[in-house]
Amino acid sequence: MVDTKELVGRYAANYVKDGMVVGLGTGSTAYWFVEEVGARIADGRLKQIVGVATSRRTAEQALKLGITIMDLDRVNHIDLVVDGADEVTRDFYGIKGGGGALLHEKIVAKNAKRSIWVVGEDKLVDTLGAFPLPVEVVQFGSWNLFRQLMAAGLEPSFRKVGSDSLYMTDSGNYIIDLKLGQIPYPHQLAHELKNTVGVVEHGLFLDVCDTFLVGRADGTILLYQKDQTEPMTIEVS
Numbered sequence: 001m002v003d004t005k006e007l008v009g010r011y012a013a014n015y016v017k018d019g020m021v022v023g024l025g026t027g028s029t030a031y032w033f034v035e036e037v038g039a040r041i042a043d044g045r046l047k048q049i050v051g052v053a054t055s056r057r058t059a060e061q062a063l064k065l066g067i068t069i070m071d072l073d074r075v076n077h078i079d080l081v082v083d084g085a086d087e088v089t090r091d092f093y094g095i096k097g098g099g100g101a102l103l104h105e106k107i108v109a110k111n112a113k114r115s116i117w118v119v120g121e122d123k124l125v126d127t128l129g130a131f132p133l134p135v136e137v138v139q140f141g142s143w144n145l146f147r148q149l150m151a152a153g154l155e156p157s158f159r160k161v162g163s164d165s166l167y168m169t170d171s172g173n174y175i176i177d178l179k180l181g182q183i184p185y186p187h188q189l190a191h192e193l194k195n196t197v198g199v200v201e202h203g204l205f206l207d208v209c210d211t212f213l214v215g216r217a218d219g220t221i222l223l224y225q226k227d228q229t230e231p232m233t234i235e236v237s
């Protein structure tokens, strides 16, 4: 059986060329991208790239593979970032943050010239929102914020680790997931969340991605590019 995450994650390494500064995403699909970049460094197909990791987890993986990692503040540009997503629409809108790294992922993406998402076909949706929307919040006052979100009918729940502890992001914040079902007006919601005091960032990535690759169970990949009206089917040999 085809592992669509591995298929598409590894394929995305074709976008990486020598000399590039590359944003390395977080999650089980981006994992395969990082593995493939590491493999290409190991066998000499890539000689000189610098990675900017979107999480500690990814930085650890990359360093083990011999990928040079630099802090975002030490590079003056990022050529491209490859990352996963929890939901993607054909309008290039997405939800991210299922893996808890949305803040750093958004910062890296906003600093990158190109942002490429890699997803399995189950992530392609018509309307965002079936996947709970992650919202990163500062710890101070977070229960009050939680109650505020509850009163607004956004069905919040704190992200947990195990049954007791609250999940903490790499920046020391909490995540509140919003069970929305559907997000018919994503820009409006993004604006409202961004203007809520205590919210650091939300998982709506609306004007970030320009290309996404969808791995399919039949072993092909669909390539969606913003400048093209129809997706292209790629046969992976």
Ligand code: 5RP
Residues within 6 Å of the ligand: 025, 026, 027, 028, 029, 030, 083, 084, 085, 086, 095, 096, 097, 098, 099, 100, 101, 102, 105
């Ligand atoms: C992490 C993310 C991930 O990219 C997203 O959750 C998709 O993960 P996966 O590839 O494991 O399904 O946003 O914060």
